[in-house]
Structure formats: C-alpha cells, structure tokens
Amino acid sequence: MNARPRSCPDLPPAALRAGIEQFNRGEYFECHETLEALWLAEPTSLRRLYQGILQVGVALHHLRAGNYRGASGLLARGTGYLEPFAPRCLGVDVAGILAAARRCQAAVTALGPERLDAFDWRLAPRIEITADD
16 A cells, blocks of 8 residues: 555654553544644655554544444554554554454454444554664
8 A cells, every 4th residue: 555664763753652552541532633643744654654553543433332334444444554564663563553453353344233342352452662663
C-alpha cells in the first residue's frame, strides 16, 4: 500500500507515546483524537504509521459498540497502512500490532455481526514500544 520510509527515527514523538498509552488502556476514542492530530501534521510517509494505529484503535471502538462493519473494515485498512513499517518503526512493535489485529479480524469474522458481544477482549492488540529501534 505504501513504501516504507527510508528511515524510522529511533525515538517516538511524545504524542505517539501518549496515543499508545491511551490505546493500551482501551481509550480508543481518546487515542484517535491524539493520533489524528499527529497524523494530519506529519508530512512524511510516517503519517501512514500513525493512521494505521489510529484505525486499529477506531476498529476496536466500533467493536466495543457492536458495529461489525466498522470494526471489520477498519481492522483491514489499519493493517494495510501498518504493513510497510513492520517489523518495527519509531520503537513501535509493528509486527506485534499486525499479528494481534489479524487475530482480532479472524475472531470478528468468525463471530459475525450477530455475536460480536462474545468477542474475547484478550485478543485485542496491546502496543509495545521501546526506545531502541
């Protein structure tokens, strides 16, 4: 979908760290607000990394609300944006997000729209971030 940036800086910006903390606490709407500002301001291809994380978070927000179509579509689009940044970028374990998001997508598909309330939230991605890239 997008080319990997020539370099991923080692240190994530503070707003990315804040958005990931919100994501990991299950504050998906708040994460969206934080990362949207970062995504819109970023002129390089790194904006797609932010957009991918944001979309996976919004997918989980839709999943929590029982919106099958929103959850399924955003999980697919979000992983597409993240793929060029695997395995790691800005200290973010992108490969880990991708694997967990794909497990979520498979579970959502298996449950279908009628049984989304049975989703096992232990499958929800947790984003790992380190200072070392």
